[in-house]
Structures are given as C-alpha cells and as structure tokens.
Amino acid sequence: MTKKNNFSSEFWSQRYEENQTGWDIGEISRPLKAYIDQLTNKDLKILIPGAGNSWEAEYLFQQGFRNVFVADLVKKPLENLSKRCPGFPRKQILHTDFFEIEDQFDLILEQTFFCALPRKKRPAYAKKCFNLLTPTGKISGVLFNFEFTENGPPFGGSKNEYLTYFSEYFRIDILEPCYNSIKPRQANELFFIFIKL
Numbered sequence: 001m002t003k004k005n006n007f008s009s010e011f012w013s014q015r016y017e018e019n020q021t022g023w024d025i026g027e028i029s030r031p032l033k034a035y036i037d038q039l040t041n042k043d044l045k046i047l048i049p050g051a052g053n054s055w056e057a058e059y060l061f062q063q064g065f066r067n068v069f070v071a072d073l074v075k076k077p078l079e080n081l082s083k084r085c086p087g088f089p090r091k092q093i094l095h096t097d098f099f100e101i102e103d104q105f106d107l108i109l110e111q112t113f114f115c116a117l118p119r120k121k122r123p124a125y126a127k128k129c130f131n132l133l134t135p136t137g138k139i140s141g142v143l144f145n146f147e148f149t150e151n152g153p154p155f156g157g158s159k160n161e162y163l164t165y166f167s168e169y170f171r172i173d174i175l176e177p178c179y180n181s182i183k184p185r186q187a188n189e190l191f192f193i194f195i196k197l
Helices: 009-017 030-037 057-061 075-084 119-132 159-166
Strands: 044-051 069-074 091-093 105-112 135-145 169-175 189-196
Touching: 030 057, 030 135, 030 169, 044 057, 057 069, 057 075, 069 075, 075 091, 105 119, 119 135, 119 159, 159 169, 159 189
Parallel strands: 044 069, 044 105, 069 091, 105 135
Antiparallel strands: 135 189, 169 189
C-alpha cells in the first residue's frame, strides 16, 4: 500500500479486517483507568478521538458517565462498541474524521490516536483539540515516549516534541512517564494533562 493511502479509512479498515491491531490491548489502558477513577463529575462531556474499539468509552459508561462521545474513521470498531455496550447512545458514536468534528467538550481523552498521526498532522491535532474544548477544558491521556520513526503507525515522539505542539494552546499540568503501563509499554508511555489556555 502506498504511503499516501496509509491514513485513509480504507487503510484502517483493512487493519481491522486483518486483525492487525497491535495498539489495541483488549481492555482499558491502566493509566487512563487510574485517571478516570479519580474523576468525580459524571456530567463531563467527553470525546475519545480515534477511539477504535473504545474500551475507555465502555468503562466510562459503566461508571455512570453518560455524556461520552467516540469518533473513528472505521465502522467496525464502532460497531464492536455497540455490541458490547448496547445501551451506549448511537448518536454519540461518530463515524467521522476527528478533524471534521464541530462541537464543544469538557475533556478529550487521548489513547493511541495521536501516535497514528504523521508528524505533519500533529500541529493541526493540537489546534483542533484547543478548538473543540470548552474554555475550562482539558486533554488528558497517554503519548508514546520513544524515538520518532517514519515506519509507523505507531509513530513515536518525545516530551520536547510534544511541548512544541501543545504549549501554544495549553498549560502543561502533567507530562511525565507512566508508572502503571502494561509490561510491553513500560518506559515507553507519558501520561499527560493539558489545560486549555
């Protein structure tokens, strides 16, 4: 497949059809579970971009968060969420490109979407997150912490690189190595909380 097609819905659909979904650990990631477990406001309007099989959305829904939206280019993983969690509102399952969303959210949860973006798309991601968040909104989640490689996705990156994208739009509250990564990802993940400026 040519490089220019690597980020199309067809490319990602094929990955799901061929079960080439190494980013999917089959459950909510530990750093995001720990973060969600300390959230007290169940009314938060939450977006999970590039949500895939949406383990985080399912967990949020189970914990009583009812204002959760998931977005993905590919239908199959969104259908998987609907099957696992039939009560999840269909109108909050968005089969769309993240960059096409027009709405406002209190919180964006990042889990393996940013690492699928080539470097040239990353500044636009930071700006889009800023535009999607309410004035007091936050983006939180996990970023990979290993040298950027052209052989992806996933693509890596570094703390300093991420700061170049997000510092213009966000106050950096936390950006530090995860203490609770699963074994295959130990020392390769950064947990972050960025607050909209």
